[in-house]
Amino acid sequence: NQTDLCWYKSPGANPYQSIDHLKSYWEQPERTENIWKAPDGIYWICGQQAYSELLRKWEGTCTLRVIQPSFFVIRKSRSNILRTPL
Numbered sequence: 001n002q003t004d005l006c007w008y009k010s011p012g013a014n015p016y017q018s019i020d021h022l023k024s025y026w027e028q029p030e031r032t033e034n035i036w037k038a039p040d041g042i043y044w045i046c047g048q049q050a051y052s053e054l055l056r057k058w059e060g061t062c063t064l065r066v067i068q069p070s071f072f073v074i075r076k077s078r079s080n081i082l083r084t085p086l
Helices: 020-027
Strands: 043-046 049-051 063-065
C-alpha cells in the first residue's frame, strides 16, 4: 500500500489531495463530529503520544507521521558478556 502525498505549488494547497479520506481533514479541520482515522502505517502524533485515530470532539494540535522504531538486537553470548560496544 503506497501513500502518495503531494504539495501543489499554489496558495492553500492540500498536502493530502491524493488521499480521499484525509483531504477533508485539511479542507474542514473544524469538523469534529467524526472520528479522524489515520491510514494504515501512519499515526496522529499529538505531543508525545501517537494515535491511530482521533476521537470525536478532539481538541489539540496533531500531525500525521510514520513511526519507524529504531532498535537492534544483540545476541546473548554463552558467557553473558556483551561483545558489541554500545
